[in-house]
Amino acid sequence: MGDRQIKGVVLTALKIIEIADGDVLHAMKKSDSEFKGFGDAYFSTVNHGCIKAWKRHREMTLNLIVPVGEIKFVIYDDRIDSSSEHHCQTINLSINNYYRLTVPPMVWLGFQGIGVHTNLLLNVANIEHDPDETERVELDKIRYDWTN
């Protein structure tokens, strides 16, 4: 399973405005080309070494931003006839690699807490949380070496 760019996944460099009393960090604007409407904004934390995997959304497009700590994301594509079928893409996000990760529907996503303290992601999603559009499989159902 090779590591390459997954079709529909977009990484967008985000601005950090440095201010002496505390910085301002961009996340998402209505005018951003990746913006597909607003449904829900929520945080997820992942403790050091812990893995949350695997989950996919049938309808939701995720926009993931990591303002605190460091999180490793792994996206696995098993969409039939996708140009990146059977490939995965990995990316570590943090304040030092400050990108927005846009994840399209129908790919599998897992993530792992890398930082020793708080690891926090914000998801700006185009639809509200709905368990009916979410699928989960156990960690070992998709072969990936998380110790990498």
Add this chain to the structure above:
Amino acid sequence: MGDRQIKGVVLTALKIIEIADGDVLHAMKKSDSEFKGFGDAYFSTVNHGCIKAWKRHREMTLNLIVPVGEIKFVIYDDRIDSSSEHHCQTINLSINNYYRLTVPPMVWLGFQGIGVHTNLLLNVANIEHDPDETERVELDKIRYDWTN
């Protein structure tokens, strides 16, 4: 200057879903009654002891959530004929007092970093950042005892 509820300010208790590998924290949904449309989502940090004050928006409604650290917010109302004119409202937000603070246009806002490590707020705003709808005055222009 008395501390009381400012007209148009809304505090909404938010859900924290406790999960062994890391929690999920609600921020804002499209169906929330305080949701006035999506324009911009950005983070602001404020270092321990630092104060960012005073600023007001002529059009933006702010929805402030503090998922990391602790931030003290002070809202001052000088709107003529407001039922809370010349009053202020203070609230400390953190994971231990996890509310969304909705701030209407035309009131003055200041905030201070209380936690010793990272203090992070998310603003889910109804319009995009626009310096033309923002006013600032120096800290000492509105009398408030920040050492409280």
